[in-house]
Amino acid sequence: MTTPLPITGIGAISAAGADVAATARSFATGMRNIATSLPFVSSINCPTFQVNAPLPELDGRYSTSRTLRLAMAAVGEALGDAKLVRFDSGTRVGVCLGTTVACQLNSVPFYDAFRKHGHAPLDPVLNFINTNLAQSVAAIIGASGPRMTIVNACSSGSDAIGVAASWIRAGLCDVAIAGGADELHRVPLAGFWSLGVISTAPCAPFDRDRAGLNLGEGAGIVILESTEHAAARRCKHAFELVGFGAACDAHHLTAPHPEGRGLESAVRVALSQGSIDPDRVAFINAHGTATQDNDRAEGTVIGRLFGRATPFLSTKGFTGHTLGAAGGLEAVFAIMGLRDGFIPASPGFAMANDDAPAAPVRQRTSIVGEYALSTSLAFGGNNAAVLVRRVA
Amino acid sequence: MASLSSSMSVLGIGAVTPIGRDTNAIAGALRTAMPSNGRVHDELLNDPPTAKRMRRADRYSRMATVAVIDAWNAATPSCENVPLERVGLIVTTGFGPHGRGFKFLDGILDFGDSSALPTDFSHSVHGAAAAHITEILGLRGPALNNADFEQGVEHALLMAQCWLADGQCDRVLVGAVEELGTVYEYAANELLNNSHKSAPLGEGAVFFTLGPPTEGGLAKIGVEPSSDARSLTSFVSTFGLHASSVAFDLLGGLLTAPVGVAHRVDTAATARPSCGARSPWAITFTRTGAMPL
Numbered sequence: 001m002t003t004p005l006p007i008t009g010i011g012a013i014s015a016a017g018a019d020v021a022a023t024a025r026s027f028a029t030g031m032r033n034i035a036t037s038l039p040f041v042s043s044i045n046c047p048t049f050q051v052n053a054p055l056p057e058l059d060g061r062y063s064t065s066r067t068l069r070l071a072m073a074a075v076g077e078a079l080g081d082a083k084l085v086r087f088d089s090g091t092r093v094g095v096c097l098g099t100t101v102a103c104q105l106n107s108v109p110f111y112d113a114f115r116k117h118g119h120a121p122l123d124p125v126l127n128f129i130n131t132n133l134a135q136s137v138a139a140i141i142g143a144s145g146p147r148m149t150i151v152n153a154c155s156s157g158s159d160a161i162g163v164a165a166s167w168i169r170a171g172l173c174d175v176a177i178a179g180g181a182d183e184l185h186r187v188p189l190a191g192f193w194s195l196g197v198i199s200t201a202p203c204a205p206f207d208r209d210r211a212g213l214n215l216g217e218g219a220g221i222v223i224l225e226s227t228e229h230a231a232a233r234r235c236k237h238a239f240e241l242v243g244f245g246a247a248c249d250a251h252h253l254t255a256p257h258p259e260g261r262g263l264e265s266a267v268r269v270a271l272s273q274g275s276i277d278p279d280r281v282a283f284i285n286a287h288g289t290a291t292q293d294n295d296r297a298e299g300t301v302i303g304r305l306f307g308r309a310t311p312f313l314s315t316k317g318f319t320g321h322t323l324g325a326a327g328g329l330e331a332v333f334a335i336m337g338l339r340d341g342f343i344p345a346s347p348g349f350a351m352a353n354d355d356a357p358a359a360p361v362r363q364r365t366s367i368v369g370e371y372a373l374s375t376s377l378a379f380g381g382n383n384a385a386v387l388v389r390r391v392a
Numbered sequence: 393m394a395s396l397s398s399s400m401s402v403l404g405i406g407a408v409t410p411i412g413r414d415t416n417a418i419a420g421a422l423r424t425a426m427p428s429n430g431r432v433h434d435e436l437l438n439d440p441p442t443a444k445r446m447r448r449a450d451r452y453s454r455m456a457t458v459a460v461i462d463a464w465n466a467a468t469p470s471c472e473n474v475p476l477e478r479v480g481l482i483v484t485t486g487f488g489p490h491g492r493g494f495k496f497l498d499g500i501l502d503f504g505d506s507s508a509l510p511t512d513f514s515h516s517v518h519g520a521a522a523a524h525i526t527e528i529l530g531l532r533g534p535a536l537n538n539a540d541f542e543q544g545v546e547h548a549l550l551m552a553q554c555w556l557a558d559g560q561c562d563r564v565l566v567g568a569v570e571e572l573g574t575v576y577e578y579a580a581n582e583l584l585n586n587s588h589k590s591a592p593l594g595e596g597a598v599f600f601t602l603g604p605p606t607e608g609g610l611a612k613i614g615v616e617p618s619s620d621a622r623s624l625t626s627f628v629s630t631f632g633l634h635a636s637s638v639a640f641d642l643l644g645g646l647l648t649a650p651v652g653v654a655h656r657v658d659t660a661a662t663a664r665p666s667c668g669a670r671s672p673w674a675i676t677f678t679r680t681g682a683m684p685l
Contacts, residue, residue: 042505043506044505044506100517100518103518104488104490104516104518105487105493105575106493106497108497108501111494111497111501111575112501114575114578115501118578119578119582122579122582122583125579125583126583132539132540132541135540135541135542146547146550147543147547148536148538148540148547148551149538149540150536150537150538151488151517151519151537151538152518152519152535152536153517153518153519159534159536162534163536163551166551166554166555166560167550167554169554169558170553170554170557170558172550186505187496187497187500189505190496190500190505190508190513191496191510191514191516192513193505193506194499194506194507194508194509194510194512194513195510195513195514196510246533246534246535247477247532247533248531248532248534248535249526249532250476250526250527250529250530250531250532251527252523252527253514253515253520253523253524253527254514261532265477378519379514379517379519379520379523380519380520380523380526380535380537381523381526381527382519382522382535
């Protein structure tokens with residue numbers, strides 16, 4: 001068994017809510033905040049999930065990155081939840097965050113001008129270089145520990161949590177801010193459209209008639225601490241990170257292994273670290289993008305490892321696919337399910353395929369148990385699983 | 393709380409650089425300060441064993457893949473009996489596959505948002521190189537892609553230390569890759585001229601096969617916090633500006649430094665305090681004398 005790590009704070013912002021409390025209300029009512037118009041000019045017409053709440057005002061160059069502002073909204077909430085408003089000078093704070101949009105220079109106007117004239121004002125380049133997600137968050141909060149910006153596509157947020165846990169267990173930091181953030185952006189929308197995986201209707205994860213994903217934006221953050229650090233400041237934590245697994249499919253650039261080979265390995269590692277059998281998992285917050293390939297592979301693994309008895313859902317119907325933020329948000333949602341004692345009906349799901357080995361919940365479902373699992377699959381064949389436990 | 397081992401064994405090195413791909417050739421070029429144009433020659437990236445599987449890949453993915461495969465094949469002791477689910481991969485970059493990213497933007501600008509090419513998009517994501525690498529080598533352990541303009545290699549090495557120390561992995565392939573695209577070249581030249589600095593631009597990839605400190609190998613390498621950025625030892629100043637420059641420095645140090653201990657201290661924190669990186673990391677490497685040069 002791997003040493004459990006206290007989770008002392010959580011923060012979330014997405015179309016489901018501007019904070020954890022608002023998100024919980026959306027889950028309780030089943031409300032889906034679907035946007036029918038885009039916040040940028042594009043010839044693509046499809047539903048998205050957008051954050052309409054005001055975001056933190058940041059100084060200077062930091063103000064230019066919406067992804068960074070989304071991240072800081074969730075970081076601020078999580079640090080407040082952990083009662084870590086200010087760090088002692090000796091506290092080593094690590095920052096590990098996943099993203100996809102913030103790691104690429106995606107300024108279409110800049111590139112258009114460069115193509116036409118061979119030169120262009122460099123502000124977008126400077127803003128891009130100066131707003132690396134983990135570097136910037138570390139600078140804003142004054143963190144002095146290790147930091148990484150994980151760019152593992154759609155599993156980035158989950159992988160960031162795994163990295164942060166490794167740092168704490170290795171003694172590299174006392175506190176770690178982990179999760180992910182991404183903004184809704186024109187370029188990845190065009191990219192997923194080009195792959196033919198964007199739905200023009202509200203997404204329906206795991207449904208027989210699912211037609212693809214809807215993009216979203218947001219940030220999800222957990223605060224991990226060493227047991228010693230949490231105890232020293234008399235912080236009573238209610239949740240722990242007890243397991244994390246990551247594994248590659250070694251199969252294809254964009255498609256998951258059809259049998260979910262890497263995902264199964266990742267889940268088994270997470271369960272092994274937690275020293276539990278699959279039947280101890282109270283529910284699964286599945287990746288569930290509503291693409292044909294993802295949901296088939298993920299449903300196959302869930303059915304094979306957990307059978308039909310373990311309830312699961314995809315929260316993409318509340319948030320859209322938030323890419324680098326998804327793993328962070330869904331780790332928070334897993335904790336919320338344990339905390340609140342229920343998971344909502346998996347939004348968009350109505351009917352399973354006849355041969356589906358497992359189906360998500362169709363109604364609000366009570367959760368009794370200590371453990372919850374969050375799974376992530378990504379471009380490049382990356383898979384990750386985060387296992388959390390309720391301790392109080 | 394686990395204790396982090398302070399060093400790892402360097403079991404193999406793979407590099408593709410503007411001055412060659414073979415480590416003996418690179419070492420010789422470093423000693424003679426052979427000039428280069430900063431770009432990797434195309435013929436160094438066309439490997440018959442991988443050519444078909446890499447036919448849609450761009451320079452970024454090709455550079456990373458050939459460097460990793462060389463590091464894997466050069467490993468001593470060999471990796472052939474290491475279970476592939478116990479091999480980790482960490483790819484660090486500053487700018488990622490931006491050449492392909494701008495090609496995707498070409499598609500948007502020329503044909504509209506709904507008509508850009510899917511292959512350009514799928515290869516423009518940072519994980520594209522790692523996807524090719526894991527598929528070709530069959531690696532099924534954890535893989536990380538790290539984007540960082542300052543201390544990416546240091547943090548990648550730290551993660552490798554964690555994975556080896558906590559038993560997640562028996563081997564970790566770690567390195568950096570950067571391509572020199574036209575937009576990056578333009579922007580960097582403009583920014584460097586404006587700041588009155590001068591640093592030649594370059595591209596390439598350097599990867600190391602790392603194992604636990606008990607494994608022998610060519611050298612020992614480790615990363616430790618350093619509050620004293622006392623000695624910047626830049627062995628190779630003619631290559632990339634960001635993430636890959638540290639990897640090139642390590643390569644240069646391993647290939648050209650005398651047997652013994654050398655340091656590579658990252659001064660990014662002191663050079664750019666506004667970025668808030670207040671804790672520089674020092675990379676220490678010790679040649680054991682087993683380097684086959």
